[in-house]
Amino acid sequence: MKRKGGPHSKECEKPAKMVKNNQICNPTRQSTKMARLERRIKLQAKKMRQLSIINGEVPDRATILEEQLLIHVKDKAKEARLYRKRKMQSKRVAETTTENEAMIGQAGKTTRTKSNKRCTTSKSRRKKKTPDMTLERTDMEIWNFGEPSCKCERCGAIFWYEETTSGRARRMPSFRLCCQQGKVDLPPFREPPAYLTKLLRKDNGKRSKNYMQNIRLYNSMFAFTTMGGKVDTEINNGGGPYVFRMNGQNYHRIGTLLPEGEDKPRWAQLYIYDTENEVKNRINASTSEDKRESIDPHIVEGLKNMLDRNNILAKTFRMARDRFEEGDYHNVRLKLINKRRTDVRRNDMPSATEVVALIVNDTAENRKGRDIIVQYRDTRPRRISEKHPKFMAMQYPLLFPYGEDGYRENIPYILKEGAKCKRKHVTMLEYYAYRIQQRTNQSMHLLMCEKLTLQFIVDALACILQYRLDWIKTHQGNLRTELYAGLQDTIDRGDTRADQVGKRILLPSTFTDSPRYKAQNFQDAMAICRWAGYPDLFVTFTCNTAWPEIQAMLQEVGQTAYERPDIVDRVFHIKLKEFMRDIRERGYFGKTLAIIYTIEFQKRGLPHAHIVIFLDKKEKKHKYPEPPEVDRVTCAEIPDKDIDPEGYAAVENYMIHGPCGAANTKSPCMVDNRCMRC
Known part of the structure; x- marks a missing residue:
């Protein structure tokens, strides 16, 4: 950039400072000293001139001295002006x-x-x-x-x-x-068990490499629930960095305690049914035949023992297994309790009695609120609420090896005395934003699991959107939807028959990508065009993962850019704001009336901004009247390697296609041994 x-x-709000003879001096004070020096030397020259006249001499010496003084003063004033000019150009130096x-x-x-x-x-x-x-x-x-x-x-x-x-x-x-300036306070993550820490080390041999390459498969083997969204696997067929993309509505479901009839065990049933062949059952239930060769049974055995020792959910289902082995398995159900008595800000590991309850010989539903009831048999998989404390821990046992609680409702804010806030509790967005931050005083295990971390971030975003949609659905009265649910909205929806018009949920303009959100932004953009006229410049601002700021942050933890999209997006946002200051405040292209921009994401997840710039009409006539003036701000040729080495290197690395064809048959542009772009 x-x-x-x-x-x-x-x-600077304070007067600028100059450096002279290794001392700091104020320009105002400096000018005062110069004025005193000028008056002193003028007085001395006047006395010498009078003395010369009395003695009958020509006052050449006094005149020369005065001229030298004036030249010295002018030089000093010129230096001060040049200094102030440089200060105005740099502004904040x-x-x-x-x-x-x-x-x-x-x-x-x-x-x-x-x-x-x-x-x-x-x-x-x-x-x-x-x-x-x-x-x-x-x-x-x-x-x-x-x-x-x-x-x-x-x-x-x-x-x-x-x-x-x-x-x-x-x-x-x-x-x-x-932390929203201290309002959100959550307990720090614990260090993962020793066996899991050993597998996460990239320099620990083939077994660690195998674990990191197949970490999503290993996690699905021990997950208690299943995801309902469809994962797009075709996007990773090329040679680019890994991307996790999911289509459709995402949700988590949990099955019964035991499989039905001759069905094979899956999900949480693997913790209870046929545990003597548990390793083999987990591999067969979670992988296809072509991927089973890449799974290491020793890693599966080690993960099973690790979770049995540390994970409270695994211990819970093992308890149900012991009950079944005793022969008392009729009308047995498992209830995962939603409500907590302990404060989540101080403890993320509630007691066993707060997590689970074993229900025996009770025909009632026993389902209060968002409690998860795991039936014995004869039921279909049930969807669980994203507001349950164990929602994420049941899907990602390798990210939460202890079965820690996740987000739940009514986590209170930490407010100062006398502070007022309309909202009293932590939102789901604030909770996950707090969790994915990098800190030196807590474990970074959640951010170090590469592909599994990307899946977790996508899943968390889906939960946040679902949480907001549920709130909008139940608070239509607060949004006053009756004021803008009129005839035009009915026509836009395609309801041309009055007998078919029913009650629908209306999304406000504050919900991103909703119809009203798009219509409002479009109308705002058109209003700017009517006021400022046609746009003058169209600029595309792209993101580069090789930026030194991104690499400096990643080198501290030994990760790559595709593993930490949060860092890439944060650096892009900082540079985009600075680029906007260059255009708007510093007037790089001239005086600017308005700027409209939108941020999009490429197929590989990198952000880029499309910017439309409206210049001042008074400056347009003499700003870019001729082709040479236009060439000052844009160029469509390869820069000279000797004159502009940085520009030449940027064009060579990012704007020239290739190598492909016979030189690089694995290039992303190669389809059927032929380049799509050449």
Whole structure:
């Protein structure tokens, strides 16, 4: 990304400072000193001129001295003007900076950060530093905001300084992406069992490599529930990075305690039925014949023993197995309790009596609220609520090896005394946003499982959307849908017959991708066009996973960009905001009236923005009247390697197709041994 101007975006409110003879001086004070010096030398020259006249001499010496003084003063004034001009171009170079030693990475590793903006985690007084004029950058210099140098003072999440909450002048930076500025407080994750930690190490031989390559298969073997969405497997047929994409409605279902008739055991039944051949049953139930060769039975055996020792859900179903082995299995049901008596902010591992109840010889339904009732037999798989505390733990036993509680309703906010907030409890979006943050004071197991982590993030997003849709469905009165459910909406839906018009759920414009959301944004864009006229520039801003900021964050934990889409999206958002400042505030293309942009995601998950720019009509006539002026902002040729090496390298790496064909038969563009683009 290329930008114009200095490393800062806001102009200093304090007077600019100049560096002279290794000292800091104020331009106003400097000009006062220069005026005093000028008056002193003029007075000396006047006395010398009078003395020369009295002595009958020609006042050449005094005149020369005065002329030299005026030349010296003009030079100093010119230097001051040039300095102020450079300060106005860089705008924020004169802001004070501080040195910071940020705790980055695992095991409390200390890293000295060298980014333009600094952040400190201590409350010590910040020392002012002499502004360095070498920080000024040219138009062709790439903007790099460095490694993440800040930590949330409340929850310890790692951030870049550029992610601070806007509009807040604070000594300590504040962030909302993690804990909503301290309102969300959840217990930290525990370190996973030793056997699981050993399998996650990439340098631990073939067994660890096999586990990481097939981690989703191993997780499905021990999952208590099944997913209802359809996973798109064709997207990964090429040679690009792995992508997890799901189509259709996603939901989790749980079956009965025992299989029906001659059916083979599956899901939670594998914890109860025929446990003597459990390893073989799990491999056969979760994989097809062509994938069974890639499964290591020793890993399956080790995972089974690990979960039996640590997972509270596995212990629960083993308890039901012991009951069946005693012969008392008629009318036995298992109830997974939804309500908790303990505070989830202090303990994510409730007692066994809070998790499960074994129901024997009770013909009543015994289903209260969102409790999960696992029947003995003769029932179809049932869908479980995404608001149940064990919803995620039952689907991802390898991500939650202890069976920890997940999101549940009525998790209270942590509010300061006297603080007011309309919402009193943590939402599902805030819960998962807190969980996927990287912190040095807790386990990163949830973020280190590669393909399984991607599946978890997609599943969590589906739960959040379903949670919002359920709220909209039950709060149509709060949204006042009767005010905009009129004739035009009926026609848009295709209901042309009055006898067929019934009650429907209307989605508000605040729900992303709803019809009203699209219509509102379209009308806003058209209103801007009517006011500002036709757009002048169309710019596409793309994301590059090789950006040094992304690589610096990933190197701390030894991961790649496809494993951490959250980091890629965060860096893209920071750079996009800075690019918008270049266009809007710094006037890189000229005075801007309006900007409209939309963010899309490519097939491989990388974001990109399409930007439409409306320039000021008064500047259009002399801004881009001729082709040379247009060529100043756009170019459709390969840059010269000697004049612009950075531009040439960027075009060569990202804009030139190939190699393909016989040189690279595995290229994504190759179909039937032939390139689709050539």
